[in-house]
Amino acid sequence: MTLNPRQTALLEEVRTQGFASIDELARKFGVTLQTVRRDVNMLAENGMLARFHGGVRVEDSTTENIAYRQRQVLNAEGKARIARAVASAVPEGCSLILNIGTTVEEIARGLVHHRGLRVITNNLNVANILADNPDCEVIVAGGVLRSRDRGIVGEATVEFIRQFKVDIGLIGISGIEADGTLRDYDFREVKVARTIIEHSREVWLAADASKFNRQAMVELAHVSQVDRLFTDAPLAAPFDQILADSGVKCVVAERE
Incomplete structure (x- = not known):
């Protein structure tokens, strides 16, 4: 297929950033929202990009996550x-x-001024961030260190977390499918996350808009096992109904 200059530039913009909202693309290219939607729909239909509610992202694999450095800037x-x-x-x-x-690492930055916290983590980046909070005790799980993102995984991590029962288990996710299934890429990471769910009095899930309708290989849980979902855009069907039916409280962090 042949792309016009705007469509080519739009495709390159999304591939460079990894993610973009429809509003951002319309502003950048000086066109209407309807024009951008037509462009991204066409690109998605031809397998060049993936649509989600309110935006578009690079088409990704079901077996391998986007590189950590790219995820750091994706929808920051x-x-x-x-x-x-x-x-x-x-x-x-x-x-x-x-x-x-x-x-989750961004959330840790938001907790650096909280008092009296006791935080268990299998993420060395989280531990390093919260080390700057003198009124927060940080407990780091043992296990296999994953060098690409400083995550700690494996059976030793699972056994370590089983010692505890915490007030809040706060997890991230790679993908949420249309039936409410939560999925990720690394089965070792998934086993740790399942254990966190089992050993938390409340489970909070943090997932930005790009995670909805995103596929990944390993099933972690169902969204009905979550007490609160924090996201950055209003939910579209069928996710709004799934959360309502499951009794999950949804917190949408709107733009200020």
């Missing part, structure tokens, strides 16, 4: 809003488990 503004919403909901003097992921 949306993740920052989610982090602020989560931080405002976390009470001082509570216990938490924080797992692997760039959104």
Whole structure:
């Protein structure tokens, strides 16, 4: 197929950033929202990009996640809003488990001024961030260190987390399918996340808009096992109904 200059530039923009909202693309290229939607729909139909509610991302694999450095900048503004919403909901003097992921790391930055926290984590980046909070005790799980993102996984990690029962288990996710299934890429990471769910009095899930309708290989859980979902854009069908039916509280971190 032949792309016009705007479509070629749009495709390159999304591939460079990894993610873009429809509003951002319309502003950047000086066209209407309808024009951008037609362009991205055509690119998605031809397998060049993947659509999700409110935006578009690079087409990704079901077996391998996007590189960590790219994920760090992917929808950074949306993740920052989610982090602020989560931080405002976390009470001082509570216990938490924080797992692997760039959104979770952003949440850790939002907790550096909280008092009286006890945080268990299998993420060395989270541990390093919260080390700057003198009023937060950080407990780091043992296991196999995954060098690409400093996550700690494996059976030793699972056994370590089984010692605890915390107030809040806060997890990230790679993909949420249309039936509410939560999925990720590494089965070792998934086993740790399942254990976090089992050993938390409340389970909070942080997922930006790009995670919805995104496929990954390993089933982690169902969204009905979550108590609160924090995201950065209003949910579209069928996710809004699934959460309502499951009794999951959805917190949308709107732009200020």
